[in-house]
Structure formats: C-alpha cells, structure tokens
Amino acid sequence: MSGQPSTVPEFPEWPQFGDEERTGLIRALEQGQWWRIGGSEVDSFEAExxxxxxxxxxxxxxxxxxxxEVALEVLGAGPGTEVIVPAFTFISSSLAAQRLxxxxxxxxxxxxxxxxDPAAVEAxxxxxxxxxxxxxMAGQFADMDALDKLAADAGVALLQDAAHAHGAQWQGKRAGALGSVAAFSFQNGKLMTAGExxxxxxxxxxxxxxxxxVHSCGRPRTDRDYLHSTTGSNYRMGEFTAAVLRAQLARLDDQxxxxxxxxxxxxxLLAEIPGVVPQGRDERGDRNPHxxxxxxxxxxxxxxxxEVVDTLIARGVPAFVAFRAIYRCDGFWKAGAPDESVEAIAARCPNTELIHSDCIWLHHRTLLGTEQQMHDIAAVLADILHG
Incomplete structure (x- = not known):
C-alpha cells in the first residue's frame, strides 16, 4: 500500500534496568550472605x-x-491424579504436572x-x-467466577498459572486475593524479570x-540437624535475583x-485491517498488564x-508465532499424557486448533512505544498482508 512505512522506529529495549537494579545488586553483595537462609533480599521480595x-x-x-511444580505438589497432584490444563499455553503448564x-x-x-473454556473444564x-x-493468557484473566464455582462444586483445587499476569486484576482483585494458589514467572521476557x-x-x-x-529439600527453615520432613527439591531463589526483582516490581505499575x-x-487499528482479529477482553478483568x-x-x-512473522521482524516489529497446541508437541506424550490420540484431543479442542495455527503475538515492549508507533505497526502489518 502506498504511504506505508517501510519499517517501525526502534521500540524500547527489554529488559529495562537502571540504578535501582544496580543498587539492589550491590546491597545483596555487601550483606555477606548470598542465599535466602542468611540474607534478607528474598524475604523482602516475598513480602513486597x-x-x-x-x-x-x-x-x-x-x-x-x-x-x-511446587504449587502442584502442595495441592496433592501426583501419580493417580489428573490436572486439567488449557490446550493453548506454553508447555510448562502441562509439564509441571507430568513431572510429578x-x-x-x-x-x-x-x-x-x-x-x-469453563464448559470444557466441566466436561x-x-x-x-x-x-x-x-x-x-497474555494478562487476560480466565473466567475466575465460573472456574471458582466449578472447583468448589467438584471439590478440587484451582491453581492460577499467572506467568503473564503480574499486576492483573479480576473485578478489582489481584491474583493473590482470589482465594486460590497462583504461580508467576520472571523469565527474561516476562513483565518483570531477573532473567529467571x-x-x-x-x-x-x-x-x-x-x-x-517442598522448595527447600523438605527442610524446615530453622533446622540444624538435617531433619528433612517431606519430599521436595532445591527450588530456592538466590539473593541477587531477588534484589533485581525488587527493583523490577517498583517500576511495574508505570509500565x-x-x-x-x-x-x-x-x-x-488492527481490527481495521481486513482479516485481522485482535485478542478480546473480558471486562471483568479490569486491569490487564498485556x-x-x-x-x-x-x-x-x-x-x-x-512469512508474516519473519517480515514483521525484518521491518522492526518484534513478532512471534503463537504457542503450539500442547498435544501437538512430542514432549507432551513422553509421560503423563491422557489415553487419547492427538486427533481425538484436537477434535474436542477446535478453538485451539485455530488459534495455534493462525495467531501472532508481538512482544510487550511494543506497547511501551509511542502512539505513532501503534499506527506504524498496523500500517506495516496491513502492507504485509494486503500490500
């Protein structure tokens, strides 16, 4: 299309950091104890x-x-049990259950x-x-009203995979205030990060x-006699990671x-492009960190x-193909898979079949760009699809 920009000006970098992270790292270094049982950074980060x-x-x-994994073990998932997961998600959601x-x-x-889909969960x-x-998904809360009722009626636990949902709200409440367990990630691409x-x-x-x-090899905090009281592993966060995350949390609201x-x-703007359908929003999710x-x-x-994703990247838009349906990943079938064929699962997951094939996502740093860059993104995509 004539008049379309050839590329989009550079977006803000990710991860973002500044003197706050540097100060935190020095603080953790100089306290002289670099793991959580002697230091204070992890304790402070947990509280904050x-x-x-x-x-x-x-x-x-x-x-x-x-x-x-820690959350699922605490909730009793293990051999002989089932964990219901969305078919469209990053595979950690299923692998964590399968590993147990x-x-x-x-x-x-x-x-x-x-x-x-709550109806699919119920079935x-x-x-x-x-x-x-x-x-x-992408900061949009699942239907927690319906899921809470389903879980309560069935007498099962609800575990929120909130890896995308730092600071998100469901009807004014954040994940920790909804009465169920929630798990977060701070991997390098997430909304706040220390690399992992x-x-x-x-x-x-x-x-x-x-x-x-569970996260400390089954060992109580004050144990001096190696009295490991339960199973578990070493899932402890280090002090340097926590120091960086404290600074990241402080900048999250503005982002x-x-x-x-x-x-x-x-x-x-995307919706104006013929054939493009943006992700929708349940308005009960009244704060979406995107x-x-x-x-x-x-x-x-x-x-x-x-081809579209590669061209977007070449023209300055950090783009990715969407997650593959978990049942279409070889790793899903190595352990803890249901006694069904791929095609049988696909037949009861028609929406997943569509989304995992035709969905594209843009890195959240694009949404830290200017209003003009939003126009530029849409113009570049329109040109790629219809130019």
Whole structure:
C-alpha cells in the first residue's frame, strides 16, 4: 500500500534496568550472605510481591516452571491424579504436572480471550481430577467466577498459572486475593524479570509453609540437624535475583499504565485491517498488564504465518508465532499424557486448533512505544498482508 512505512522506529529495549537494579545488586553483595537462609533480599521480595498481589503468603522460587511444580505438589497432584490444563499455553503448564507423575488433561480455550473454556473444564472433570489450572493468557484473566464455582462444586483445587499476569486484576482483585494458589514467572521476557525466577502466592500460611518445605529439600527453615520432613527439591531463589526483582516490581505499575493506554489504540487499528482479529477482553478483568499483543489472522496457514512473522521482524516489529497446541508437541506424550490420540484431543479442542495455527503475538515492549508507533505497526502489518 502506498504511504506505508517501510519499517517501525526502534521500540524500547527489554529488559529495562537502571540504578535501582544496580543498587539492589550491590546491597545483596555487601550483606555477606548470598542465599535466602542468611540474607534478607528474598524475604523482602516475598513480602513486597505478596502485598502487591493481595496476600502475605508469597514464596519465591527458581523459575516459573518450578513455581507450578511446587504449587502442584502442595495441592496433592501426583501419580493417580489428573490436572486439567488449557490446550493453548506454553508447555510448562502441562509439564509441571507430568513431572510429578500426574496426567495432564488438555481442554479447549475461548476463541475470543484464548483463556481456558469453563464448559470444557466441566466436561473434563473426573473422580481423578485434583487441580484445575487456568492460564491468564497474555494478562487476560480466565473466567475466575465460573472456574471458582466449578472447583468448589467438584471439590478440587484451582491453581492460577499467572506467568503473564503480574499486576492483573479480576473485578478489582489481584491474583493473590482470589482465594486460590497462583504461580508467576520472571523469565527474561516476562513483565518483570531477573532473567529467571518464579513465585507462588498462597491463600494461607499453612499452605505457604508446606511450599517452603517442598522448595527447600523438605527442610524446615530453622533446622540444624538435617531433619528433612517431606519430599521436595532445591527450588530456592538466590539473593541477587531477588534484589533485581525488587527493583523490577517498583517500576511495574508505570509500565502497565502505558501498555493499558496503548493496547486499545493498537487493537482498534488492527481490527481495521481486513482479516485481522485482535485478542478480546473480558471486562471483568479490569486491569490487564498485556504480556503480549495478540491477534489472529483466520485462514492464515502455518507457512504463511511464518512469512508474516519473519517480515514483521525484518521491518522492526518484534513478532512471534503463537504457542503450539500442547498435544501437538512430542514432549507432551513422553509421560503423563491422557489415553487419547492427538486427533481425538484436537477434535474436542477446535478453538485451539485455530488459534495455534493462525495467531501472532508481538512482544510487550511494543506497547511501551509511542502512539505513532501503534499506527506504524498496523500500517506495516496491513502492507504485509494486503500490500
């Protein structure tokens, strides 16, 4: 199309850092104790991150996948149990359950929000179901009202995979205030990061203490006699990671505010492009931190989508293909898979089949750009699809 920009000016870099992170690292260095049992950074980060999300019961761990594993172990997932997960998600959601010996049961997602479909969850509940694991996709809360009721009626636990949902709100409440366990990731691309890291938010101190034992090789905090009281592993976060995350948390609100301003503009511009459908929003999710700017191009095949993504990148827009359906990954079938074929699962996950084939996402740093850059993104995409 004539008049379309050839490239988009450079977006803000990610990760972002400054003197706050430097100060934190020096503070952690000079305290003389570099692991959580002697230092203060992890304890302080847990208190701050928990308070920010509505609970005093936070546990910092090594990464987001381990956060899910710790949470699932505390909730009783293991051999002989099933964990219901969305079919459209990063594979850690299922692998965490499978690593514990549980069966991961994929169910379909909503075609508008890309979050787990409560009706599909209800159909998948069996006497073996131990945990329902919604993923708050790209910062959009799953339907927590419906999922809470389903979990309560079935007598099973609800575990929020909140790896994309730092600072998100559901009807004014953040993940830690919703009465269920929530797990977060601080991997390099996440909304706040120290390269790696994770956290689990618990609704009460009893569960949190069980999590502490699991994350520290089953060893109580004050133990001096190697009295390992339960199973577990070493999932402890280090002091340097926590120091960086404390600084990252302090800048999160301002970044969310910018992304919440930019996404409605970008979404409206994308929706004007023939054939482009932006991710929808459940307005009960009244604060969305926008981990990704996601949209579908229905009818786009996998090869053409790769061409579109590669061209977006070449023209200055950091773009990615969407997650592959977990049941279409070889690793899903290595352990803890349901007794079904790929095609049988695909047949009951029609929305996942569409989204994982024709969805594209843009890095959240695009939404830290200027209003003009939102126009430029849309113009470049329109040119690629229809120029």
């Amino acid at each position: 991150f928990g308070a920010y999300h509505g609970t005093p019961h936070a546990l910092a761990v090594t990464n987001g996948t381990h956060a899910l 010996g549980a069966v991961a049961v994929p169910v379909d997602v909503d075609l508008d929000t890309y979050c787990i 998948a509940i069996t006497p073996r179901t131990k945990v329902i694991m919604p993923v708050h 890291g994770g956290a689990v938010l618990f609704p009460d101190e009893e569960l949190r203490e069980r999590g502490f034992l 969310i505010a910018v992304r919440e301003q930019r996404w409605p503009l970008l979404a409206s 981990y990704m700017a996601m949209f579908r191009v229905p009818g786009l095949d996998v090869a053409r989508r790769r």
